[in-house]
Amino acid sequence: MLKGHQTWEFENNPVIISTGVVGGPFEANGPLANDFDLLHEDLWIKQDSYEKAQKVMLEESITRAVEKAELRNEDIHFMLTGDLINQLTPSSFAGRTLAMPYLGLFGACSTSMEGLALAALIINANGAERIVTAASSHNAATEKQFRYPTEYGAQKPPTAQWTTTASGAAVVANIGDGPVVTSATIGKVIDMGLSDPFNMGGAMAPAAADTLVAHFRDRDLSPDHYDLIATGDLGKIGSPILLELLEDKELHIPIDTIKDCGLMIYRESQPIQAGGSGAGCSSAVTYGHLLNRMKNGDIQKMLIVATGALLSPISFQQKESIPCIAHAVSIEASPNAST
């Protein structure tokens, strides 16, 4: 399983047998609306707090994924979830509702791929037959916690990103039909000294570069191995910085191959400044849009590089810079496509 320094290769073909993807009103107006299983018309989702709305979205995404696989909650051995809210409030409370053995994870927006990496590892090692993993975020809950309640109408600079209101869930199993999780590279915490919480993409790009270099080194793969490398989420500011850093590190990935989930999920005309972000962005885009493209034969092999800014409101107040991380997981279309 361990390959090189920080990568797992999964020889037993852990398979994504189903997914569930839920979004909010902003996502309903985006170009990927058709890739969601459920879209809510308002941010409250009939709850009395945004945190509870996020919890409901998370539950809905997991329930859809479990139902689509024709399973019951009791058939799921473990639930691996996380989010951006203090003490993973939406995840922990969804754990109460769903009553599955629960492992809470935190990697900020990289939580989506931290969860998929660990789920695939546990399945690959016969530690479970079926695991559900999910990551969620909610625009208003996140803004309130990290910056200001959205009701204040605070202005944001053009480098700021828009936290996605979404939850993406996947059921990973030891047998079944679907795309296969072939490998995962766990990232190191990288901090180049940036401290502006309104420019996360710039802060996170070096972590994405570090993990990409480690992934290709550990797997001894050529950079053109993948049809698509999707970062999540560097946005308009971080994406070109990543390309520059990769050139500096002499990792020459064909430029058309690299896309960013935060730039895919919204239209240019939506007021999202530098692009989408949030743990729900890369999970919803991957488990919805990208896996649909894989099912349609449009993509054979892809690498999802989920980036996380591991700051907290208190570390920002204490004038700390922003430690960042990125975890990469490769997904391939056919069970025997693994190199």
Place this chain on the structure above:
Amino acid sequence: MLKGHQTWEFENNPVIISTGVVGGPFEANGPLANDFDLLHEDLWIKQDSYEKAQKVMLEESITRAVEKAELRNEDIHFMLTGDLINQLTPSSFAGRTLAMPYLGLFGACSTSMEGLALAALIINANGAERIVTAASSHNAATEKQFRYPTEYGAQKPPTAQWTTTASGAAVVANIGDGPVVTSATIGKVIDMGLSDPFNMGGAMAPAAADTLVAHFRDRDLSPDHYDLIATGDLGKIGSPILLELLEDKELHIPIDTIKDCGLMIYRESQPIQAGGSGAGCSSAVTYGHLLNRMKNGDIQKMLIVATGALLSPISFQQKESIPCIAHAVSIEASPNAST
């Protein structure tokens, strides 16, 4: 590896080759002071915030564990850590210092055994040769975040627990000498409707009972299999409730076998109300005192049941009850003692 519904049995003998345990001034006055590698005389640890003091303790515990194993940081494949602070601030920033591939975990005070369970699973599955796992807490940082800054001098009821200032770290490896991690049971979120953050022990006892029942069911073991079952941390209020719940569930564990980390770490004469708590309590007591007793031949087989209260300041303000969880990990003295 999967045994029953929610338990892993580790057939490849993942071994705890070294540990590092660091504490604060309150712990220095407790009965387990000799089991710490390092004790600080004041809560600030020469830092300008309590969160940074906690980060330093975490780094020190990991560095001690790595040095005692005669390893360098580069020899550690993955670092699995977590704590109680929003967005795992101490863990994430320690991840920056230590530069190891990093997986952030959150299970409140159960994080200690969530980390050991996953570390043992990854080692058992050949996903790494050496992993460091650690959990930490800091009294003043935790009080400030969840209740009031300690400088306010707020009074607490006798059911309240005292958050430990401590960090315990362990290096788990695929070969070497030391106690063996033989199994782990991952808990479900259990919430019996208690909402008083000054009575965590009472809230967490049902989660401990649920996980203990699952552990003995899944492993098909008799309740007298273990010399010691250590909960962490139910304290004076939760511990007798656990015994009652186990009787109700007809799991008859010899009463002398069950101890609580939160009751071991302080003296009766210290003003700690219902006992110790915090992610650093069960990690420090397990990786310090209990493993020392195992080395001395005093314990052969033990089960650590780390309990976590998954509330957040915001869920408390929103008048939610407290979802709780417990993860159990068994540690045995000799490599071939596994049943």
